[in-house]
Structures are given as C-alpha cells and as structure tokens.
Amino acid sequence: MLRGIGGAGAAALLAGCGVPAAYVDPEDRAGRDLSARDRVLHFANWPLYIDTDDDDKSKRPTLDAFRKRTGISVRYTEEINDNDEFFGKIGPALMNHQETGRDLIVISDWMAARYVRLGWVQEMDRAKQPNVARYLDPLLRKPAFDAGRLHSVPWQSGITGIAYNRKKLGREIRSTKELWADDLRGKVTLLSGLDESFSLLMQGRGVDVTRWTADDFHGLCEQIEDLVRRKHLRRFTGNDYIKDLSTGDVLACQAYSGDIIQLQADNPDIEFVVPEEGAELWAESLMIPNLAQHKRNAEQLVDYYYEPAVAAELASWVNYVCPVPAARDILADSGDEERAALAEDPLIFPDDAMRARLAIARDISGDERAEFTKRWNAIVGL
CATH class of the missing domain: 3.40.190.10 (Periplasmic binding protein-like II)
Known part of the structure; x- marks a missing residue:
C-alpha cells in the first residue's frame, strides 16, 4: 500500500x-x-x-x-x-x-x-x-x-528485504541467492513494481546500487526472465504477497519490513531478513x-x-x-x-550490523525510465 x-x-x-x-x-x-x-x-x-x-x-x-x-x-x-x-x-x-x-x-x-x-x-x-x-x-x-x-x-x-516462513521451509534464509534454491521452486514471489523490486535483486547479484548501470539492469532482467521460464517464481505481486505468505502458498518472498512486523503478531514463524548482500532502505x-x-x-x-x-x-x-x-x-x-x-x-530501529547492509539505490533517470519500464513490465506481465 x-x-x-x-x-x-x-x-x-x-x-x-x-x-x-x-x-x-x-x-x-x-x-x-x-x-x-x-x-x-x-x-x-x-x-x-x-x-x-x-x-x-x-x-x-x-x-x-x-x-x-x-x-x-x-x-x-x-x-x-x-x-x-x-x-x-x-x-x-x-x-x-x-x-x-x-x-x-x-x-x-x-x-x-x-x-x-x-x-x-x-x-x-x-x-x-x-x-x-x-x-x-x-x-x-x-x-x-x-x-x-x-x-x-x-x-x-522502511526496508525491502526477504520474508519467509521458517517453520514450513525448515531452514534459514540469509542471502538473496538462496531464493533460487530448488526447494523453493514455485514457492517464491517478487514485487511487480520496477522501482520496488530492482534494488534488492541487484544487491543479490553483488551490485553497488548507489551507482548501478544499464548493464547491471539488463543482467538482472536476464536472470529474472530465466527464473520465469523455469517456473521458479510463483508470481509477481503488489502488497497481496502478505496473504500468500500467511496462508503458506509461498514460502519466501520480497517484502517490506513494516508489513512483516504486523504479520508476525499473528504468525511468529514469519521471519524478515536483511540479506548478507544488502537490502534497500x-x-x-x-x-x-x-x-x-x-x-x-x-x-x-x-x-x-x-x-x-x-x-x-x-x-x-x-x-x-x-x-x-x-x-x-x-x-x-x-x-x-x-x-x-x-x-x-x-525493523524499527536497525542495529549497527543491519545498518551496515542498508543502501539507498540511485533513482532511475528520466532518460532510462521508458526503456527499463518497458522491459520490466514485459517480464512481470504488466
């Protein structure tokens, strides 16, 4: 929202x-x-x-x-x-x-x-x-x-990071790369909005999001296109990922910290992670x-x-x-x-260890937006 x-x-x-x-x-x-x-x-x-x-x-x-x-x-x-x-x-x-x-x-x-x-x-x-x-x-x-x-x-x-159901998954997630593990095939969702999605996913690829390039963006798109072809991703979502996660339809997803605080009140098995590679502030x-x-x-x-x-x-x-x-x-x-x-x-007052992994991504420029939005929306079906 x-x-x-x-x-x-x-x-x-x-x-x-x-x-x-x-x-x-x-x-x-x-x-x-x-x-x-x-x-x-x-x-x-x-x-x-x-x-x-x-x-x-x-x-x-x-x-x-x-x-x-x-x-x-x-x-x-x-x-x-x-x-x-x-x-x-x-x-x-x-x-x-x-x-x-x-x-x-x-x-x-x-x-x-x-x-x-x-x-x-x-x-x-x-x-x-x-x-x-x-x-x-x-x-x-x-x-x-x-x-x-x-x-x-x-x-x-807020923080865009990873949320997952630790009890149902049966293991911890500490890295964005772990979302692509075989045991999560068909049980992962990503955010559909370009501006909401790209930073965390680029960080998972080792990109410095304060100065990412067009090549970084297109490399990310190739990765997500491959995940879509292999049906690894369940779907792309707005804030309705909350329902998928709470019902167990997905086991891990891209998520916002504030949403997960509220969700944890009803389901303490839900965890929120700032990945080792970093997350977006x-x-x-x-x-x-x-x-x-x-x-x-x-x-x-x-x-x-x-x-x-x-x-x-x-x-x-x-x-x-x-x-x-x-x-x-x-x-x-x-x-x-x-x-x-x-x-x-x-998730309200990040500690020093978490703060060290947070970054504010550079914005998509006006010159880039039309091209990047067109490619991203084709991937997510917008």
Whole structure:
C-alpha cells in the first residue's frame, strides 16, 4: 500500500515534448505565504499512516497536540493511495504553475525524485527546522535525487528485504541467492513494481546500487526472465504477497519490513531478513508543493514530527523504520512493556550490523525510465 506501483502512468504523462514544458524554474515556485494570517495547513497523506486515538479513530493525538501548542489547525486527508495516481491528480496544476490546494504531501522517494527534477516542490528553510537538522537519521540525509535533503524530509522509512516462513521451509534464509534454491521452486514471489523490486535483486547479484548501470539492469532482467521460464517464481505481486505468505502458498518472498512486523503478531514463524548482500532502505518523504499557501506552517509541522518524543509516538503506531534514531530512547524509557519492546525491534530501529547492509539505490533517470519500464513490465506481465 505504502510503496505504490510502477511508474508507467507518470512516465506517459511526461513523455516527449511534455517534459520541458512541465519544468518550473526556481523563481516561480514560491507563492504568497499566508501562514501568519491563516493558522492552518492542508496535509495529504496515505491511509493508516498516523497515530489515532484508541477510542475515536477520527482523532489523531499528535496532530491535536500540535494544534494546542501552535494554534495551527491541520486539515488532514488520507487521499494518497498510489504514487502514480496522486501524481496524475496534482500534476496538471503543478505543470501549469497553479496551486494544488495542499501544503504538505507524502510521496515515495522514487516518485519524489520526479517532483524534484521537474521543480514541482519548494526548498524548506532548515534554519527554521532545528529538529530535522539535529535528529534526521544520517543514513537518510543524502539521497541521490535530493542533494542535502533540501526539498524532502522522510516521514517514515522502511526496508525491502526477504520474508519467509521458517517453520514450513525448515531452514534459514540469509542471502538473496538462496531464493533460487530448488526447494523453493514455485514457492517464491517478487514485487511487480520496477522501482520496488530492482534494488534488492541487484544487491543479490553483488551490485553497488548507489551507482548501478544499464548493464547491471539488463543482467538482472536476464536472470529474472530465466527464473520465469523455469517456473521458479510463483508470481509477481503488489502488497497481496502478505496473504500468500500467511496462508503458506509461498514460502519466501520480497517484502517490506513494516508489513512483516504486523504479520508476525499473528504468525511468529514469519521471519524478515536483511540479506548478507544488502537490502534497500527507502522512505516516504514530506514535501511542500509549489505555490503552497501555508509553507511556514508546513515547515513547522515537519519539524514538530522530528522531536524525538513525537517521533516515538508516531513510530509506536505505524511500525516502520523510524527516521529519528533518538526516538528509540524515548520508547525504551517509557515504562510501557510494549513500547519498550519496539525500541529493541531492529525493523524499527536497525542495529549497527543491519545498518551496515542498508543502501539507498540511485533513482532511475528520466532518460532510462521508458526503456527499463518497458522491459520490466514485459517480464512481470504488466
């Protein structure tokens, strides 16, 4: 749900002569900021991606606390269900230098790269965001698509790794290469989206994904094509891999760390692995669209969520990798047994050994995307 699907729709929107016209120059990105007058902001996010009140699911305690502290009300909408779909929703306005009606959005980093390349989002004033400057995880500070993280701030992060049913498989998996063992024939699934899949699979081939090449990509495709021909792969999936894994229809799969935390609550036989060759660290990031009318209010909200206590509250609900490592101590010292356990979960706060195996892949460039998407979609049947 959180990572969305591949980029064919967005690529089509910006194909050919549409790309140059879509770019917005830096001097044309800022709108009139009404923050001082209008103590409000519009925050668009994914469903089920924020804390809620136990007794009233319409209430969001961290947002309520922000309003009480600052006097700024947040119009919070859960309207992002797919990266491409939302791109198509607000893209026409941004392309035509129009205001979107949103001050803050959350987008997967592979898609955020396109917003940055097109000049559709504004730089944030880090001088007014001391918590971001101090507490943002060093692993997330330098994505290739946004040097210095000037246009984006991670909302939550996650790992694309391997999940498997240890009891039913009868052995451990520690390497991506082990997915291709004979005893897993017909019992393995991979993610269908190109942007979601390629990094982990390249890492399994020994590729440095921070600087992979076209040859690396085509070599990977040849490997996956061979696995398809030999019927080693059961199928390619979206988030429905969760059902396949929980029912035992598959024994091992490409998976997201946050999903598996939830699945383990019902099935402790499910394991999540950051392979020996490495795994992808990714994020969904907060960004401020061009011409946003409440930029300063949005910057203030972003910085609020980087207070360790607030980040800890959010992490205890969403169970993804927390981009604020200092939140770990807050949970550990909370006096609550369940929250203290979260502080020790490496899928929320990766330990040093796991962090050493995580990498942020370089993005697929605009010049590469059409060719690579065409080949990948032919393999997975999209």
